[in-house]
Amino acid sequence: MVAPLWQGDVMADIYPVGIVANGRVVWFAWVSDVYDHVxxxxxxxxSAGSKEGLDHEVAACDGALDWDGESLLDVESLISSVDSGVGVCPDAVIDAWNFMTDLFRVVAKAPRKMFHADMMDTYDAFFSQCDIARTVGLASVSISGRDLDRAKIVLQNGLQMVLSI
Structure with a gap:
């Protein structure tokens, strides 16, 4: 079964997401519709190991990628930043966690489950520091050392999930 690409009479938008892993990029197709998913x-x-390969794989599913919406997540650099506690970008942590959740839902066959749901308080702390949180009036919460440690676990486990595909 191929994931649905049509929402009513409108084709869903499909964006390429690249995950930097072990010096290479693994490309995935992320679908933005009523229920965002991989x-x-x-x-x-x-997934594919090249942009051309991903184009081919998505075309085989009767879809087309919107390369203007391309995202590249350097999870390895993000892990280093979180590990050191220096230069941590909360938006990047949340982007990676959200993508890993969408990927996890396919891999674990758990369509409504959050990746590392047991650490939602850490997710919330990072989210509160994101630009979007300020625009909707959420109060900012400090990111603790415990939150950094837990974010590192989430990112490492997410990277392992990508490498296992």
Missing amino acids: LSKKGVPV
Whole structure:
């Protein structure tokens, strides 16, 4: 079964997301529609080791990528930043965590489960520091050393999930 690409009479937007892993990029197709998700085919995330390969894989699912919406997540650098506590970008942590959640939902066949739901207080602390939180009036919460340690675990486990695909 291929993940649905149509929402009513409108084609869903499909964006490429690259995850930097072990000096290479693993590309995934992320679908933005009513229920955002990673494109899958027969229960396996659609991915490739090159942009051309991802184009081919998505076309085989009757879709097309919008490369203007391309995202590249350097999870390895983010792990280093979180580990050192220097230059940590909360928006980048949340972007990576959200993508890993969408990927996890396919890999674990758990369509409504959050990746590392047991650490939602850490997610909330990072989210409170994001630009979007300020625009909707959420109070900023300090990110603790415990939050940094837990974010590192989430990112490392997410990277392992990417490498296992």
